[in-house]
Amino acid sequence: MATKKFMYVNRxxxxxxxxxxxxxxxxxxxxxxxxxxxLAFIDDGVYQIAKGQDTTEVGIKNFSPTYxxxxxxxxxxxxxxxxxxxxxxxxxxxxxxxxxxxxxEDWAEKDSIKVVNADEMxxxxxESDVLLNF
Amino acid sequence: xxxxxxxxxxxxxxxxxxxxxxxxKAAIEAGHEIFRxxxxxxxxxxxxxxxxxxxxxxxxANSWSALAKEHNLDLVVCVAAAQRRGIVDEGEQERNGKxxxxxADGFRISGLGQLIEAGIESDRLVVFGD
Numbered sequence: 001m002a003t004k005k006f007m008y009v010n011r012x013x014x015x016x017x018x019x020x021x022x023x024x025x026x027x028x029x030x031x032x033x034x035x036x037x038x039l040a041f042i043d044d045g046v047y048q049i050a051k052g053q054d055t056t057e058v059g060i061k062n063f064s065p066t067y068x069x070x071x072x073x074x075x076x077x078x079x080x081x082x083x084x085x086x087x088x089x090x091x092x093x094x095x096x097x098x099x100x101x102x103x104x105e106d107w108a109e110k111d112s113i114k115v116v117n118a119d120e121m122x123x124x125x126x127e128s129d130v131l132l133n134f
Numbered sequence: 135x136x137x138x139x140x141x142x143x144x145x146x147x148x149x150x151x152x153x154x155x156x157x158x159k160a161a162i163e164a165g166h167e168i169f170r171x172x173x174x175x176x177x178x179x180x181x182x183x184x185x186x187x188x189x190x191x192x193x194x195a196n197s198w199s200a201l202a203k204e205h206n207l208d209l210v211v212c213v214a215a216a217q218r219r220g221i222v223d224e225g226e227q228e229r230n231g232k233x234x235x236x237x238a239d240g241f242r243i244s245g246l247g248q249l250i251e252a253g254i255e256s257d258r259l260v261v262f263g264d
Contacts, residue, residue, distance in 0.1 A: 002254060019264075026249060030250045033247070033254065035250070035253075129253075132140070134142075
């Protein structure tokens with residue numbers, strides 16, 4: 001089977017609608033297909049990977065711990081748009097520390113998150129073969 | 135060109151499904167191939183045969199069924215999304231102990247892998263929704 005560059009574009013807040021959670025379900029299933037996978041977090045989508053999510057009061061499942069498992073699925077290209085963070089008064093320190101282990105470097109732990117500006121994000125989207133937009 | 139179609143919104147509340155329907159008709163007319171239409175999120179609600187819109191309105195589920203029959207389209211409803219929203223075929227009815235099923239003609243329920251496969255096999259994956 002051919003290998004393509006899959007880019008999952010996440011643009012919506014984690015709660016309020018189900019897009020974020022069902023997007024994560026696609027990402028996890030898709031991981032089994034051995035494609036070249038990257039994730040983009042843009043606009044309110046940056047809240048999906050914010051630290052300290054607590055859904056107790058709204059009575060909806062808090063699925064945010066699942067993002068920490070992405071590294072185990074070899075998903076380690078997580079791009080966050082700088083402008084989206086800034087517009088919301090956030091920095092990378094407000095995000096969950098998503099990591100992966102590099103087996104080529106004795107399983108050294110590395111950051112999966114890379115903050116990129118809008119132009120860099122545009123280039124990343126441009127070079128992707130399949131855009132799944134949520 | 136081989137096209138994969140993803141529909142993320144339910145019928146009527148959102149225009150995505152009808153736009154996708156028109157897109158598919160136009161694409162087929164122009165000689166393109168529809169590899170698969172994948173219904174996700176509330177898009178799974180396009181696949182119920184229990185929809186009864188007023189007679190002067192479009193019946194979206196029936197329109198998909200008719201297009202699928204005419205052009206042998208593969209209409210796939212995501213199983214996980216369908217289970218949440220009560221879209222049931224005979225297999226799901228039996229597995230989950232439901233008292234009936236409501237899947238429309240020409241639709242089938244399957245997994246998210248079908249969406250990934252559509253991404254891999256199609257020249258373009260076109261997503262309809264917000």
